[in-house]
Amino acid sequence: MTLNNLTLPGSSTSASVLESPALWPAQAHLPTVSGRQLVVERGAGSWLYTQDGRKLFDGTAGLWHANVGHGNTELAQAAYEQMLQLETYHIFARYSNDKALALGEKLAELSPIDRAKIILNSGGSDAIDVACKLARRHWQREGRDSKKVILSREFAYHGLHAYGTSIAGLEFNREGYGTESLVPETARVSFNDPAQVEQMVNRIGAENIAALVTEAVQGTGGVNPPAPGYLEAIARICRENDILLILDEVITGFGRMGTMFAAEYYGMEPDMITFAKGVTSGYAPLGGVMVAPHLWEPFYLDSRDTPIFRHGATYAGHATASAVALKHLEILERDQLVPRVAQLESTLRTELDALAGRSEAVTEVRSAGLLGGVCLHESLSAEQVCDDLVELGFIGRPLRGNTIQISPPFIVTDGELSTFINAIGEAINARSGK
Structure with missing residues (x-):
C-alpha cells in the first residue's frame, strides 16, 4: 500500500456540477462530490467493487448495516x-x-x-x-x-x-x-x-x-x-x-x-x-x-x-x-455471529489502543462492541484521511468531531480488521508528514 504521488481532485466547476447525473446525492455538498463519486456495482463478503475497477474493504458496513456482508x-x-x-x-x-x-x-x-x-x-x-x-x-x-x-x-x-x-x-x-x-x-x-x-x-x-x-x-x-x-x-x-x-x-x-x-x-x-x-x-x-x-x-x-x-x-x-x-x-x-462480535470487540479495542499509542495525530479512540471511532488532531481532516484510505483500498467515513468511523461487517476476520486499522494509521501518517 502506498500514497506516493496521490493527488485528489478539487471541487468541480459550476458547469460540471450542473451537468452532473440526475440522481441527487444524499447528505452531500454537491460541488465537492460532483465528479468524484465512487460507483459501487458489486459486493462480496466484506469487500466492494466499483465501476472504475477498485476493490475496497467496507470498513463501515455501508451505513452501519451490512452485518453479514455483501452478496449473501x-x-x-x-x-x-x-x-x-x-x-x-x-x-x-x-x-x-x-x-x-x-x-x-x-x-x-x-x-x-x-x-x-x-x-x-x-x-x-x-x-x-x-x-x-x-x-x-x-x-x-x-x-x-x-x-x-x-x-x-x-x-x-x-x-x-x-x-x-x-x-x-x-x-x-x-x-x-x-x-x-x-x-x-x-x-x-x-x-x-x-x-x-x-x-x-x-x-x-x-x-x-x-x-x-x-x-x-x-x-x-x-x-x-x-x-x-x-x-x-x-x-x-x-x-x-x-x-x-x-x-x-x-x-x-x-x-x-x-x-x-x-x-x-x-x-x-x-x-x-x-x-x-x-x-x-x-x-x-x-x-x-x-x-x-x-x-x-x-x-x-x-x-x-x-x-x-x-x-x-x-x-x-x-x-x-x-x-x-x-x-x-x-x-x-x-452462524453464531453475535458471539463473534463479542470476540471482535476486544480485538478492535486492542488495535485502536495500539494505533493511538503510535500516532500523535490521534487524539482519542473510542469503541463499544464492533463500533469504533478514531478522533484526529485538528491539524488533520478526517474527510481527507478517508479519501486517502480509498486510495489504499479501504472505506472509512468522516463523522462529527473529526472522527473516522469503524464498523465493519460481523464476518470480518481478525486479519482484515487489523489491516484496516493499520491502513488508517498509514493514511494519518502520510497526511501528517510522518
Whole structure:
C-alpha cells in the first residue's frame, strides 16, 4: 500500500456540477462530490467493487448495516422465493400477510422488552417518527395533555424525517427550515452530564415532557459510548418524572454490540426500542418499533371506545422485506455471529489502543462492541484521511468531531480488521508528514 504521488481532485466547476447525473446525492455538498463519486456495482463478503475497477474493504458496513456482508446468496434466495409467492400485501385493518406476522413473533421473542408488540415500517427514520408520535399519543390518551416535549441529546442523530430533523443534536441537520424545530416541542440535553439533564427536566417541567430519545452509543455523532453511569442516570430521571424512554437501536440492534441489543449490553429497560438497518443486514428496507405493554394495552381493549393509534404506511410489514429479515435472523443465530462480535470487540479495542499509542495525530479512540471511532488532531481532516484510505483500498467515513468511523461487517476476520486499522494509521501518517 502506498500514497506516493496521490493527488485528489478539487471541487468541480459550476458547469460540471450542473451537468452532473440526475440522481441527487444524499447528505452531500454537491460541488465537492460532483465528479468524484465512487460507483459501487458489486459486493462480496466484506469487500466492494466499483465501476472504475477498485476493490475496497467496507470498513463501515455501508451505513452501519451490512452485518453479514455483501452478496449473501441465502438472503437473495429468500427474497426471490417470497416474490414468486407474494411480493407483499398491506397490513391495514383486517388484512395482514404471513411473513409480517411471523417476523412480528420472532422480534417479540428477541426483544429485551417483555411482551412487546411490534410496529413495522420501512426504516429508522420512519421508526423514530412513529415512536415520538406514540409517546405523545400515549400521554394525550392518559389525559395529561401538557406532556408533549421530546428530549434528545447533543450530537444525536435520529434520521431525517420531520421528527428526526427536529430532535437532531447535530445542529447542521436542523438548520435552514425557517424555524428552530420543525416539530416545535423539542429540546436537547447534555450527551454525557446527567446533572444537566436533570436541570433541563426541571426547567421545562416534567409535566410537559413526553419522552427522551437516546442512542445507547451515538453513531453519526462521533461513535460516543455513554459516560459511566449516564444511561443509568437518565433512566432514573425518566422513571421518576413519568417520561418515556425511547432507545434508538437502529445502529446497535441485532448484534453490533456483541449482544442482540444494546439494551442488554447496558442493562436498560426502555419503553420503546426503534430498530432498522441490522434487522435485514440492509438487504431490504425495513424498520420498526418495539413497544412495552403499558403503552400498547390501552389500544387493545375489547371495547368500541378503544382508541386507534393512526400509524402505518404502504410498505409497513412488506412481505418480501419480512422474509429477508427472518432469514437474516436465522443466519445470525446459526452462524453464531453475535458471539463473534463479542470476540471482535476486544480485538478492535486492542488495535485502536495500539494505533493511538503510535500516532500523535490521534487524539482519542473510542469503541463499544464492533463500533469504533478514531478522533484526529485538528491539524488533520478526517474527510481527507478517508479519501486517502480509498486510495489504499479501504472505506472509512468522516463523522462529527473529526472522527473516522469503524464498523465493519460481523464476518470480518481478525486479519482484515487489523489491516484496516493499520491502513488508517498509514493514511494519518502520510497526511501528517510522518
